[in-house]
Amino acid sequence: MYELRICHLYPDILNLYGDRGNIICMTKRMEWRGIKTQVTGISVGDALNYEDYDIFFIGGGQDFEQGVLLEDLAQGKARQITEAIEAEKVFLAICGGYQMLGQYYKTWDGQQCDFIGALDLYTVGEKERMIGNYMYQCGAGDGNLTVVGFENHSGKTYLGQGVRPMGTVLAGYGNNGKDKTEGARYKNVFATYSHGPLLPKNPKLADHILKTALLRRYPDLCLEELDDTFENNAHDYMQHLLHG
């Protein structure tokens, strides 16, 4: 019997609009294939041992609660997360969670807030928000998948040498609205601004991420195809809308 262990980091704080849709999606897509999923929420004050999990999920949050979070990360979780990433664990990090894996966040009036520093990237806050449906294309390593989503961020993220973008922007802003990059890829980290339910309407990306995690534990596993008519309809509608 196969099993997938998901660690949902800070589910009670990093839960901005619809992020739990990704957890629901992963769980169901495993269930439909007869694979058991175990989701563990790890929040402020809880101990984290990265070896207990196959996938780590970090969502986006509100600025208001960021203080609570940074304090808790400094109590050992930041180190665990960095080690997990270096040990090639699979991460899906969205919006605020994505920024948090980087070096720091600088507000528009110059205040700097240090983050986990697991990824070579940083974010600079701007007054104007980048909001709307958007679309990007993943690199060849990720099957050139076209991903549709919704972005809503005021931080502009810039990638360093050590990471590559998750995709190239086809419509919308992406990391910073300038260099056409979107998100970040490093080892098995998938990080993106596509907040909310990224995985349900990008079923191929969902399976790609699940497969990456499962193959590490079960090298012979073959994921069977699912009927993705509903998922593809939702995906194609947005793709069509963005292409005009």
Add this chain to the structure above:
Amino acid sequence: MEGELQRGSFRQKAALFLAGGCAIITIMKIRTILSVAACKMSRSILRWLGKGGTNVPGRVALKLYPTLLGELAQGVTTIIVTGTNGKTTTSRMIEKSLADSGIRYFANKSGANMLPGITAEFAMNSSLGGKNKYDVALVECDEAAFKTVSKYVDAKCVVVTNVFRDQLDRYGEVTHTLNSILTGIKNSPNAVVCINADDSLSVSMKDEISNKVVFYGVESEIYKNRVHEVSDAPYCIHCKTEYVYDYVTYGHLGGFRCPNCGYHRPKTEIAVEKVLESTADASTIEIRVGGKHYQATINLPGGYNIYNAIATVAAGHVLGLKDEVVIAALNSFECGFGRMEKFTIENTDIRMILIKNPAGCNQVLNFLSNTTQPALFVVALNDRYADGTDISWIWDVDFEKLNTVEERLTGIWVTGRRADEMAMRFKYTGLPMEKIRVIKDYDQLIEQMILQNAPVYIMPTYTAMLDIREKISKKFGFKEFWE
């Protein structure tokens, strides 16, 4: 000669001065008259064309006279209802209380609750010279627009229903909404403010304002069986420690207290002490107003309407209305359009319940999962600006709850611009696929609904509600929404 000349010039100067003064006054008056007239005319034209015309006339007037509202609102006793959820229903309840108290009032009933819509409503109820025909204005005000509207209106009473996370693309974070309301109240120094004591976010405003505050709330649990939902405010707004609750009514509302800094739910002046009965059509509650106790029946179901009712009682108390009149109004008011509004078409009962954010939508599901009749369930999801362009929130709603009443759902249908995404959401709840149907065409949807042998609950987002309502009105001759 010289003297005469001087006198002449003095007279000329005086005449010029007077004429100039009059001209300025006249120009100001002309501006008022022009903008009010433009507003009235454009609405007449729009109505004649069969359109609602709730926003455009106000925009026209504001173009001509940006601060028109300030002039029109002078001398009118104004009540403002704001907050994330429940504004419209609370306004309708207060409206009925005003009407039954014999007060001459007007209200922005059509739901146009931003600066243009509110300005238009004042203009429509004013003479061309800008003098209002009524003594009292009841204004439902968008929480983000409140900070602007409050610059022009000196409210006597402000009712804050609650603060929840709403459409992020429009309102930003929940603390952003809270700050906007706070600014609005600071702009209204003469208002008595009615605040929901169960909402830790709203209550935090108390220390930052000098207004008289009346706290209202619910003193015990409402639902035995609640949906699973994410709290919008789990951590103390002052010290960021997790709150402890004596009881939860829904969402983050309830008897909160912070174990670290001691911030807690304040004592209420007006409260629901007990929910005696709640059915699919109504709730009966026991309430306390100051030292007096009453029993009240609300002619709308759902726990969120219990909150709307108690907010109304608080407003009535502030306005000096008779408690008995307000309580009777709770059982006889006409609900706002799309808020549990009922249409009966060819023996099929269709109820329309507006949804706009997870908290509100979860409350509708709480209500639906406590009813016992078979029903057809329809969600109409649009993503226009007024709906919120980001529909991610449907994943925060506990639609999974419908699995507990699955056997009596005759169908789960979806429509609207983002019907495909809604259908997919339902797929992931684990509800039977054969019950999920996508019907994008409204005519076909309505035809099919009527053929069902079960009551229909439509949950539309704002613009989907307007569209479906218009279709039903045109097809079956119901009232248009502005009537």
